[in-house]
Amino acid sequence: MNDYSEKGLLPAGLADMLPPAARQESAISETLMRVFGANGYLQVTPPLIEFEEHLLEGSGAALASKMFRVMDPVSHRMMGIRTDITLQVARIATTRMKQDPRPLRLSYTGQVLRVHGSQLRPERQFAQAGVELIGSTETTADAELILLVREALIALEIEEFTLDLTLPNLVPTICKELGIDPDTAKSAREALDHKDAAELTKYDPELSSILTALLKAAGPASQALDALAEIDLPHQAGQQIEELRQLVIHLADAAPGLELTIDPGEYRGFEYQTGLSFTVFARNVRGELGRGGRYLLMDGEPASGFTLFLDSLMRAVPRHVTSDRLYVPFGTKLDQCQGLRKEGWKTIVGLSPESNVNDEAQRLHCSHVYHADGIQKIS
Amino acid sequence: MNDYSEKGLLPAGLADMLPPAARQESAISETLMRVFGANGYLQVTPPLIEFEEHLLEGSGAALASKMFRVMDPVSHRMMGIRTDITLQVARIATTRMKQDPRPLRLSYTGQVLRVHGSQLRPERQFAQAGVELIGSTETTADAELILLVREALIALEIEEFTLDLTLPNLVPTICKELGIDPDTAKSAREALDHKDAAELTKYDPELSSILTALLKAAGPASQALDALAEIDLPHQAGQQIEELRQLVIHLADAAPGLELTIDPGEYRGFEYQTGLSFTVFARNVRGELGRGGRYLLMDGEPASGFTLFLDSLMRAVPRHVTSDRLYVPFGTKLDQCQGLRKEGWKTIVGLSPESNVNDEAQRLHCSHVYHADGIQKIS
Numbered sequence: 001m002n003d004y005s006e007k008g009l010l011p012a013g014l015a016d017m018l019p020p021a022a023r024q025e026s027a028i029s030e031t032l033m034r035v036f037g038a039n040g041y042l043q044v045t046p047p048l049i050e051f052e053e054h055l056l057e058g059s060g061a062a063l064a065s066k067m068f069r070v071m072d073p074v075s076h077r078m079m080g081i082r083t084d085i086t087l088q089v090a091r092i093a094t095t096r097m098k099q100d101p102r103p104l105r106l107s108y109t110g111q112v113l114r115v116h117g118s119q120l121r122p123e124r125q126f127a128q129a130g131v132e133l134i135g136s137t138e139t140t141a142d143a144e145l146i147l148l149v150r151e152a153l154i155a156l157e158i159e160e161f162t163l164d165l166t167l168p169n170l171v172p173t174i175c176k177e178l179g180i181d182p183d184t185a186k187s188a189r190e191a192l193d194h195k196d197a198a199e200l201t202k203y204d205p206e207l208s209s210i211l212t213a214l215l216k217a218a219g220p221a222s223q224a225l226d227a228l229a230e231i232d233l234p235h236q237a238g239q240q241i242e243e244l245r246q247l248v249i250h251l252a253d254a255a256p257g258l259e260l261t262i263d264p265g266e267y268r269g270f271e272y273q274t275g276l277s278f279t280v281f282a283r284n285v286r287g288e289l290g291r292g293g294r295y296l297l298m299d300g301e302p303a304s305g306f307t308l309f310l311d312s313l314m315r316a317v318p319r320h321v322t323s324d325r326l327y328v329p330f331g332t333k334l335d336q337c338q339g340l341r342k343e344g345w346k347t348i349v350g351l352s353p354e355s356n357v358n359d360e361a362q363r364l365h366c367s368h369v370y371h372a373d374g375i376q377k378i379s
Numbered sequence: 380m381n382d383y384s385e386k387g388l389l390p391a392g393l394a395d396m397l398p399p400a401a402r403q404e405s406a407i408s409e410t411l412m413r414v415f416g417a418n419g420y421l422q423v424t425p426p427l428i429e430f431e432e433h434l435l436e437g438s439g440a441a442l443a444s445k446m447f448r449v450m451d452p453v454s455h456r457m458m459g460i461r462t463d464i465t466l467q468v469a470r471i472a473t474t475r476m477k478q479d480p481r482p483l484r485l486s487y488t489g490q491v492l493r494v495h496g497s498q499l500r501p502e503r504q505f506a507q508a509g510v511e512l513i514g515s516t517e518t519t520a521d522a523e524l525i526l527l528v529r530e531a532l533i534a535l536e537i538e539e540f541t542l543d544l545t546l547p548n549l550v551p552t553i554c555k556e557l558g559i560d561p562d563t564a565k566s567a568r569e570a571l572d573h574k575d576a577a578e579l580t581k582y583d584p585e586l587s588s589i590l591t592a593l594l595k596a597a598g599p600a601s602q603a604l605d606a607l608a609e610i611d612l613p614h615q616a617g618q619q620i621e622e623l624r625q626l627v628i629h630l631a632d633a634a635p636g637l638e639l640t641i642d643p644g645e646y647r648g649f650e651y652q653t654g655l656s657f658t659v660f661a662r663n664v665r666g667e668l669g670r671g672g673r674y675l676l677m678d679g680e681p682a683s684g685f686t687l688f689l690d691s692l693m694r695a696v697p698r699h700v701t702s703d704r705l706y707v708p709f710g711t712k713l714d715q716c717q718g719l720r721k722e723g724w725k726t727i728v729g730l731s732p733e734s735n736v737n738d739e740a741q742r743l744h745c746s747h748v749y750h751a752d753g754i755q756k757i758s
Contacts, residue, residue: 010429012453016471019421019485023412026422026488030409033402038720040704040727042398043405047504048427048490049447050389068428068449070460073494074391081449081460092395101742103730106398109405111427111490115452125426140709140730147713254713325419330519334526334633341417348419351482351519363480 013117013124021314025127028156028313029109032129035152039144041107041131044097046088048111052080058298059272060087066114081113085128086305093134094297102135102301120287123311130290132305134297139243141304142276143250145292149280149306150255153289158316160283162259165221165247167240168267168277168293171211177234178207192265214264221248224262244276278306282316289313326368326375327361330354340370392496392503400693404506407535407692408488411508414531418523420486420510423476425467427490431459437677438651439466445493460492464507465686472513473676481514481680499666502690509669511684513676518622520683521655522629524671528659528685529634532668537695539662541638544600544627546619547646547656547672550590556613557586571644593643600627603641623655657685661695668692705747705754706740709733719749 010016017025033043049070056064068081082088085108093104109129117124131148133141146163153161171192175185184203191199192211200211210231217227225248228241244262251258270277270293277293290313292306328337330350337347345368354360361369362378369376389395396404412422428449435443447460461467464487472483488508496503510527512520525542532540550571554564563582570578571590579590589610596606604627607620623641630637649656649672656672669692671685707716709729716726724747733739740748741757748755 010426011451011456011458014426014429016426016467016475017424018471018475019423022422022424022487023416025424026409026412030405033405037402038725040725043401044398045396045401045404047389047393047395048492049504050393054388070447070449072390077390079390088395092397096395096397101744105727108401113427125428136730138730144728144730151717338530346417346419348484349523351515351517351523365480 011124013122015123015125024314024317025310028310028317029127029129031155032152032308033107033109035155036107036129036131036148039105039148039151041105043107043109044089044092045108045110046082046085046092048113049079049081050088051075052078054091055080055082055087058087059295060084062271066116068113068115083112083114084307085110085112086130086132086307089132089305090134090295090297090303093132093303094299094301103141104134105131106134107131121309121311127310128307129310130292130305130307132303134303135301136304137302139247139250142247142294143254145304145306146247146251146258146278147254149278149290149292149308150258152308153280153282156313156316157318158282158289158313161289161316162261162281162283164261164263164266164279164281165244166263166266166270166277166279166293167244167275168270168273169275170214170237170240170264171267173240174210174234174237175207177236178204180204180207189265189267193267195265211265218263218265219261221260221262222252224264228262228264240275247276275304280306280308282312285312285316287312287315289316323367323377325364325366326370327357327364327366328370329357332370390503392501394502394504403693403696404689407689407696408506408508410534411531411687412486412488414534415486415508415510415527418484418510418527418530420484422486422488423468423471424487424489425461425464425471427492428458428460429467430454431457433470434459434461434466437466438674439463441650445495447492447494462491462493463686464489464491465509465511465684468511468684469513469674469676469682472511472682473678473680482520483513484510485513486510500688500690506689507686508689509671509684509686511682513682514680515683516681518626518629521626521673522633524683524685525626525630525637525657526633528657528669528671528687529637531687532659532661535692535695536697537661537668537692540668540695541640541660541662543640543642543645543658543660544623545642545645545649545656545658546623546654547649547652548654549593549616549619549643550646552619553589553613553616554586556615557583559583559586568644568646572646574644590644597642597644598640600639600641601631603643607641607643619654626655654683659685659687661691664691664695666691666694668695702746702756704743704745705749706736706743706745707749708736711749 063083066083070079072079089106089108111127113125171189201208213231217224225245273293273295275294279291280289282289290308294304297303324346326345326347328347328349330353340347348364442462445462449458451458468485468487490506492504550568580587592610596603604624652672652674654673658670659668661668669685669687673683676682703725705724705726707726707728709732719726727743727745
């Protein structure tokens with residue numbers, strides 16, 4: 001009648017999340033939203049699909065090739081399935097919440113879909129959760145976000161993580177101040193990002209010397225800041241480094257154990273960021289846990305935010321084996337069952353008389369059995 | 380540069396959920412998953428899109444016209460965006476979880492999309508949460524589900540609700556046992572569902588008399604059961620009524636205050652149900668809160684389940700005004716802020732020195748201000 005093996009087949013990059021993973025993902029999302037909420041971030045939930053031109057505006061254009069499109073039979077206009085939630089939250093901040101007082105703190109969690117997976121993230125559907133802090137240019141705003149990432153990861157019991165800080169706009173600023181032409185500036189930026197030391201020597205001597213020094217400066221934050229201080233940078237670039245230094249001082253004061261590195265030339269994946277940005281990694285976990293940084297809303301308002309990827313977080317979160325599945329024999333009164341649930345048990349209630357209660361409990365993968373004279377652990 | 384009023388425009392039936400609604404919806408979903416989990420239901424999360432033929436198999440065919448379709452550039456096959464999660468969970472139960480012991484208890488929560496809204500539910504995207512109980516034909520399974528709906532609604536502080544029980548297969552069974560031809564059977568079923576008393580008299584006298592009696596029997600459960608007991612039904616139909624009676628006795632015993640009604644001829648919206656089904660309503664709330672019932676998996680395995688609609692639940696859940704937004708002045712130490720959050724405050728921390736702390740707190744819609752000498756309520 002039906003080919004069940006085929007029925008189980010899903011398109012590449014899409015998967016059924018089974019127990020206990022599905023529950024774990026939900027729990028991670030709940031924890032994040034609780035931590036974000038406790039820090040004053042208000043949750044918004046944009047729709048999964050909307051008119052494609054709104055999803056592709058501004059920095060969204062970069063995601064065009066990743067977006068599924070569907071025709072809306074109601075409006076006869078094309079709609080897109082979101083590939084990212086940040087831009088939708090930014091849209092909300094500039095439209096329906098334009099009148100709300102700044103700084104505006106918003107949070108979100110939800111699924112995104114992409115036409116193609118990437119090498120590092122082959123999944124075509126995954127959950128994101130994050131925040132946007134809108135309307136402040138203060139370094140304290142960047143610090144708040146980084147400390148919020150830290151608080152969220154600690155709440156998830158992820159203890160060993162690193163924050164890699166970058167200034168995606170640093171090299172473009174230097175080149176502009178040195179009067180370098182745009183093509184050369186672009187190639188210089190790429191060469192530094194690729195850490196191509198040989199290539200970096202091929203530019204105008206002043207630029208080459210700065211780029212080579214920036215390359216060498218990358219590393220643990222305090223060490224990197226010392227190296228950056230030695231570089232003779234043009235004014236605006238120097239200011240960016242000074243702000244970075246202020247941020248690192250602030251963070252070291254607030255959270256002394258926080259592991260920070262600086263890679264001043266990195267910009268891939270931060271194409272629409274306009275200032276301090278960061279990536280979060282966990283020790284021994286494939287893929288980044290999240291990323292964030294400064295950007296501008298469509299109307300020029302300053303903003304900063306970060307997104308955490310729930311699939312990466314699931315690989316980083318410690319697993320706890322629970323033993324709270326309690327078999328409750330057939331015929332047990334509802335009041336009794338509810339009492340056990342209130343105590344924290346997950347009750348599995350018999351639907352028909354058992355020939356052997358303990359065997360039935362074991363068959364249903366329960367850890368404990370409820371008997372009139374008490375709860376018994378299953379060996 | 381951009382038309383912001385237009386930017387806020389979303390396709391009909393799709394909406395941004397803003398504060399506090401978005402948080403409220405998440406909280407409802409969390410509460411439901413907690414209650415389902417405490418009752419032994421294991422969460423699964425199927426993908427938002429999958430090959431369309433799997434979404435359209437069996438009873439899914441009824442949803443074909445409601446489904447958005449996209450081409451998968453990887454497999455060059457058509458995929459559909461799910462319009463319902465029940466069928467996906469049923470697919471998981473018959474494939475990847477086929478070897479898991481029965482009864483299998485699964486739960487889910489997630490978004491679904493529909494090409495067109497309906498008159499009662501104009502939304503084209505909405506969240507569902509529900510459970511499936513797979514592999515049992517016992518009346519205790521139906522009872523477990525109904526009591527679980529009750530437990531979930533009570534956990535959501537929805538006190539005034541009604542469960543309307545129906546037997547969508549009753550009239551077809553009667554007609555088959557009386558040897559009525561399929562076309563007449565179909566029209567008789569529709570006439571009863573439409574409560575068309577005049578039409579009901581036009582059939583074979585025995586059938587007409589039964590249908591008229593069924594129509595009159597609809598009402599509060601105990602009264603309806605008395606009326607149904609008076610009807611001279613063929614054997615199998617009589618058995619269905621007997622099972623319904625057993626269920627009502629079980630429910631009245633377990634949850635005496637539960638408000639139950641019976642409408643034995645209703646079947647619209649239960650086209651793929653094969654046995655006892657139900658709809659849940661809340662007093663003074665537009666639209667049903669949820670519905671459920673018995674059905675068969677693709678491989679013939681018996682199952683029963685229910686789905687709750689989060690948009691309807693949001694209209695039914697009482698609103699609580701919270702006053703826990705605490706403004707924390709610029710420069711307050713992180714430890715201090717974290718301590719306040721642990722106490723349950725939602726902290727909004729100043730990013731720059733305030734000229735007047737209380738004014739700033741008020742501007743940011745905070746209910747309280749933190750001062751070194753204590754927490755002050757904002758008048």
